[in-house]
Amino acid sequence: MNSSLANFSKFLEQNNFEIQANQSFLHIKAKLLVFYVSSENTTKIAAQKLQKEVLELRKKGFSVFVVREQVWENKSDLIRKIIVHKTTKLISVFARDLVVEQISEKVAKDFLETNHLLGFCKGRKYFSISIPAHRAFRFQKYNFSKILAVAVFGKNISRKKVGFEGDKSIEWSRFATLPEIRIVGGLTKVLKYLQEVEHFDDIMTYVAIETNDSKGLRGMGFVLEEITEPFQLGAEFNLGNYKLRYAKS
Numbered sequence: 001m002n003s004s005l006a007n008f009s010k011f012l013e014q015n016n017f018e019i020q021a022n023q024s025f026l027h028i029k030a031k032l033l034v035f036y037v038s039s040e041n042t043t044k045i046a047a048q049k050l051q052k053e054v055l056e057l058r059k060k061g062f063s064v065f066v067v068r069e070q071v072w073e074n075k076s077d078l079i080r081k082i083i084v085h086k087t088t089k090l091i092s093v094f095a096r097d098l099v100v101e102q103i104s105e106k107v108a109k110d111f112l113e114t115n116h117l118l119g120f121c122k123g124r125k126y127f128s129i130s131i132p133a134h135r136a137f138r139f140q141k142y143n144f145s146k147i148l149a150v151a152v153f154g155k156n157i158s159r160k161k162v163g164f165e166g167d168k169s170i171e172w173s174r175f176a177t178l179p180e181i182r183i184v185g186g187l188t189k190v191l192k193y194l195q196e197v198e199h200f201d202d203i204m205t206y207v208a209i210e211t212n213d214s215k216g217l218r219g220m221g222f223v224l225e226e227i228t229e230p231f232q233l234g235a236e237f238n239l240g241n242y243k244l245r246y247a248k249s
Helices: 005-016 044-059 068-087 103-115 133-142 186-197 215-219
Strands: 024-026 030-036 063-068 091-094 099-102 125-130 149-159 168-177 179-182 203-206 221-229 239-245
Touching: 005 030, 005 068, 030 044, 030 068, 044 063, 063 068, 099 186, 103 125, 103 149, 103 168, 103 239, 125 186, 149 179, 149 186, 168 179, 179 186, 215 239
Parallel strands: 030 063, 091 179, 168 203
Antiparallel strands: 024 030, 099 125, 125 149, 149 168, 203 239, 221 239
């Protein structure tokens, strides 16, 4: 066991995970399985096998979270927070107490580099879900920053699919909240704001299979179009994505 895996394993054991086969760890109470992928285990065949296992486990009702060695080494503090909060109750924050605002690229980058495992990606529009001054008193006990979440929207695409020719599709590139919270109605509020500032016919997004089951988006009207094959990203093969689309009613 290398030092990175040893440190990861120690952290999970301290948080009531039990060691399973194939560098996986189970939190029985949360029904959460965490997989650790070493940098040397990066073939497409290995990724396809793990993708299949992750999808089957989710069908059986397990939450699954995949951690890559390189990401653990670069963002261990964020991963610790995410995993701990997956096994405990998140703080529920209601979108009705918050505002959606357009923000600068720099502000979005600062937030995403801290709170998203993949960090920042350049987009066309950047929105925040923030605490307005007149509501700040509600959140004083949590010591939150003003910004609780950031969304990035990328390029506009003119669709060519038969039946949808010329429809304007917007790519949703990133979304991240503070790891300890869930924003009830947050995504809906972001989409409503987007509709107010820009015309679109639908929104397309990719959700990483490694870290998200996409149920939240599907629950608010996104439709699963495709589960993509694992593909090479840098030196490694990821587990592919859920491709989803939201058609404006």
